[in-house]
Amino acid sequence: MPKKTLTFALMDAPYESANLTTAFRILDAAAKRGHDINVFAYEGAAALAFTRQSPHPNPVHGKNLAEENHPTTKDQVAALLAEAAKNGGKVDWVNCGMCVDERGVNEFVPGTRRGSPADFQAFLDASDNTLVIPTK
Amino acid sequence: MAKKSLNVVESAYRAVMEEQDDTILWLLAAMQGAGGAHTVVLRGNAVNYAIAGQGAPGLTIGEWKQTQAPRMDRDVADLIENRKIPVYVVEEDLAERGIASDELVSGVKLLSRRALPKLFAEYEIISHW
Numbered sequence: 001m002p003k004k005t006l007t008f009a010l011m012d013a014p015y016e017s018a019n020l021t022t023a024f025r026i027l028d029a030a031a032k033r034g035h036d037i038n039v040f041a042y043e044g045a046a047a048l049a050f051t052r053q054s055p056h057p058n059p060v061h062g063k064n065l066a067e068e069n070h071p072t073t074k075d076q077v078a079a080l081l082a083e084a085a086k087n088g089g090k091v092d093w094v095n096c097g098m099c100v101d102e103r104g105v106n107e108f109v110p111g112t113r114r115g116s117p118a119d120f121q122a123f124l125d126a127s128d129n130t131l132v133i134p135t136k
Numbered sequence: 137m138a139k140k141s142l143n144v145v146e147s148a149y150r151a152v153m154e155e156q157d158d159t160i161l162w163l164l165a166a167m168q169g170a171g172g173a174h175t176v177v178l179r180g181n182a183v184n185y186a187i188a189g190q191g192a193p194g195l196t197i198g199e200w201k202q203t204q205a206p207r208m209d210r211d212v213a214d215l216i217e218n219r220k221i222p223v224y225v226v227e228e229d230l231a232e233r234g235i236a237s238d239e240l241v242s243g244v245k246l247l248s249r250r251a252l253p254k255l256f257a258e259y260e261i262i263s264h265w
Binding site: 014015016017018020021024025027028031032058059060061063067068069070071073075076078079080082083086 | 149150151152153154155156157159162165166169195196197198199200202203204
């Protein structure tokens with residue numbers, strides 16, 4: 001399959017919706033195929049790449065930090081970038097600047113960047129296809 | 137003495153992959169441990185939580201793998217057996233989804249919609265999640 005440029009708009013905040021699990025499954029599949037990927041992380045999704053996320057133990061589960069191995073979306077974003085690079089693709093992950101300012105999450109996984117709706121417009125114009133996964 | 141609290145859980149599988157549990161069942165387990173007196177009614181799509189033997193593969197993104205994917209049947213059984221939180225399931229919601237009662241986690245109680253008002257009257261607090 002020829003390389004495509006695919007754009008995704010994400011809106012859900014970490015830890016609140018199954019939408020992001022679906023999104024990451026699709027993103028992983030695209031990265032494995034070496035496609036170029038654009039992500040516009042809007043509203044709550046602007047916190048996905050926030051580097052100060054940290055895993056925690058879970059006393060309700062009776063598990064310590066290592067046993068719980070709690071996922072963080074910042075690790076998932078970093079894994080996505082690495083997987084795309086390994087397969088010859090690239091990821092341009094843009095965190096909506098005003099959204100990160102509102103939420104105080106202006107520290108990103110390396111390889112992602114701050115941006116604006118203008119970046120999303122540029123993504124739309126330059127992509128073979130776009131998938132919006134809106135919050136509900 | 138804690139107030140008797142009935143919790144109707146309807147939203148299901150919302151963030152279970154990211155949290156590795158259901159945030160409301162987790163919250164109630166934690167509150168029960170803090171002296172609460174909670175009961176759970178699973179209704180709507182949340183009746184699926186009571187089906188024994190379910191489980192999701194962990195999320196995989198490139199080299200990153202989730203190792204502790206949620207097991208909702210395990211969490212329901214934990215509420216019943218370890219937290220001593222009664223768990224009811226609305227039987228009409230099971231029937232609408234083609235789920236038989238023998239598919240459920242041991243200890244789950246069936247409840248008809250008609251019986252809900254009588255159950256509500258037994259509690260001081262009723263929360264719909």
